[in-house]
Amino acid sequence: MPIDASLVGREFPPTRPFVVTEEDVAAFAAATGTRSARVPATFPIVVTFRALLDFLEAEQVDLSRIVHGDQKFSYERPVRVGDELTATLTVTGLRQIDGADILRTTSAITDAEGGLVCRTGATLVHRGNA
């Protein structure tokens, strides 16, 4: 089932706030063997992935049919333990190639004060039922 083209331009509701704990960061770093005093640069995916899951649920798209096409992080400031982060996802583009939906999304990750922490961009490829 193709994804509805009218989604383009739509901003989805912000995710529930995600509080970054030492444990979250340690588990993420350990899974990738990262030894760093900083929060890993790809950590905000934890927050944007929640926005993606909300989106897929709303659109009744099966996660196993999604493949990641590209990903970008542009930081305003580093993520720190204790941050309360929220992601707001916007669908910025949709096209169909060979029966797959190529979905462009951006997410703004903001802190408890509403300050921008990071902008992310992702292309998601939805492979429809064969």
Add this chain to the structure above:
Amino acid sequence: MTPLVQGAELHAQEFVVRRSDLVAYAAASGDHNPIHQDEAVAVAVGLPGVVAHGMYTMALAARAVAEWTGDAEVLDLSCTFTHPVVVPEDGGATIRVGGVVKSVADDRVTLVLEVTCEGRKVLGAPKAVVRA
């Protein structure tokens, strides 16, 4: 640590990713897409087998950047996912991350990376900008 001057080649790093790492990463990231854990599901959607999360490979690229730069603040990080990293049940897959300092301007250092698995590029145009 290699000085971060324009043109400097960064010492390539190799990382082994095993299926158990993908299970740990799924728990840590919240991405429980079964194509990263379940061979049958991966094959059913047309993949050659269990594949690493693209974000796992990107995290390894970020790990290499942190090691090369002495844990510098990352300002930008981007890549495309050009080829899946198939992770066999036995032994896992080896990811190699190389890089070059493309430019140094004011307090920004741009690193152009090359991320391969078995000699094949798995990330497209991987790039990081860090604060010097």
